[in-house]
């Protein structure tokens with residue numbers, strides 16, 4: 001991608017340097033569209049805060065000159081008119097109060113915008129995540145992008161806008177100072193600006209270095225975040241304690257920190273020492289001009305009041321220059337981080353173009369024709385030339401060793417992945433041509449690693465069909481079918497019982513109980529005509545499993561069901577059994593046929609039956 005190259009190269013040219021500011025406009029747009037009102041107030045207050053400091057310096061001059069004149073009057077006539085001086089003092093106090101008000105207003109706007117923008121950007125990041133494919137989440141490089149965007153990007157647009165406004169504010173101040181300073185000498189303006197440039201260049205260089213460091217080491221930072229999760233989350237606590245993994249993982253965690261810290265320290269030290277030495281140039285320039293102004297006052301070229309004003313202007317001008325320059329280098333840094341956010345948000349996700357709501361042959365069921373598939377980045381295919389036909393009312397069981405490719409087949413069937421070759425048809429229509437929602441509503445699936453949501457029990461069941469996520473009646477019907485109703489009845493708040501331990505009053509369920517909840521979730525899709533259960537009963541006791549399958553069969557008589565199980569007592573009930581070995585179908589038929597063939601199935605079946613004897 002074009003816009004990533006400049007960040008990976010270590011020596012950005014001027015063009016690239018300017019190019020990097022291209023996210024400023026988008027950040028401004030983002031702030032503007034988040035709250036026009038706040039953005040406008042922010043801009044106006046910035047202008048006010050920019051203009052007023054010069055007014056303070058100017059009134060200061062009038063005060064000092066007024067005082068000097070008054071002293072002269074006092075010495076000559078014994079009385080002096082102090083009204084003007086006092087009026088100027090009051091005016092200066094008023095302007096200073098206005099500046100303080102404007103500054104307070106700016107920080108209020110910033111605080112409010114920060115909250116709104118954080119929420120807006122996090123929502124953008126999450127909305128994008130919803131459009132991603134499963135393969136994106138399994139791609140470590142892409143996952144890095146997502147994590148980086150989540151970690152840093154939410155605060156950067158506002159920071160960029162704040163800095164831009166700060167720059168404008170300081171720019172306005174500088175112009176107003178320059179207008180007054182030029183009356184003394186145009187050289188002072190030049191000294192003022194030139195004094196800050198070396199420090200700025202160093203800042204900009206180190207901002208780039210810091211960003212590159214951030215990018216390079218994001219896998220390590222992710223590992224750190226992961227270790228934090230493992231060390232501090234309830235679902236790992238059992239193993240961490242019993243296997244005494246804690247100290248080992250903590251050591252790893254520290255080692256990563258130490259490595260990262262060493263790099264950070266090096267960069268911080270370099271950044272600050274260069275910043276200090278180059279900052280000295282500014283200080284020398286300042287004191288040079290200071291002496292020049294003081295000498296001019298002694299020679300009577302300027303009045304005492306003017307000297308006070310010029311010194312004040314020069315001092316404030318110097319801090320405005322260094323604030324502007326550090327705003328620019330900060331903007332550079334923010335832009336770099338924003339490039340991350342936009343890289344993530346602009347990641348192209350080829351959307352399924354399908355628009356069809358139904359197929360040309362309703363009732364034809366599911367057909368796989370010569371389907372082959374290799375995971376992205378893998379060398380060996382996981383599935384090779386798999387074909388079968390499943391009609392409404394039929395049940396299919398998939399059998400095979402661990403890693404044979406059974407779950408992958410389900411992922412293809414549910415269009416989470418796309419076959420590399422071959423076709424999968426539902427009602428005679430290729431899955432790719434189905435409209436996403438229409439397809440999803442036809443299929444109910446529970447994977448072996450189903451989600452255990454830290455929500456209410458009812459919602460955990462309702463998750464199976466978003467249309468009825470909060471519908472009690474549907475929860476109850478599904479729970480009866482999935483045989484979870486008797487468990488739920490015993491819970492303190494029935495369907496409203498919170499599950500998991502993350503929230504107050506949460507109840508934990510046993511593995512088998514969770515599976516019944518997941519099974520009920522599958523039954524939420526009452527209109528689905530393909531139900532897929534990927535080892536849903538693995539942790540249930542044998543009696544429960546047998547009852548559940550009988551029940552499952554009765555309830556899904558007119559539907560297609562696909563079952564993956566390592567328990568042959570269950571598998572044998574299926575109308576069609578397919579044995580997969582290393583991604584290929586090696587045997588197919590009903591239980592009797594396969595037993596008669598005396599092949600792999602018969603061998604595995606007898607092996608298990610043997611175990612039960």
Ligand SMILES: Nc1ncnc2c1ncn2[C@@H]1O[C@H](COP(=O)(O)OP(=O)(O)OP(=O)(O)O)[C@@H](O)[C@H]1O
Pocket residue numbers: 138375376378382400401402403404405406407408409
């Ligand atoms: N997301 C993935 N990316 C890359 N390879 C994967 C991915 N998921 C699974 N695999 C690989 O594909 C092969 C088949 O995995 P799959 O999960 O389909 O097996 P399975 O038959 O369901 O096994 P099990 O009985 O253990 O559940 C395995 O070798 C596995 O390592």
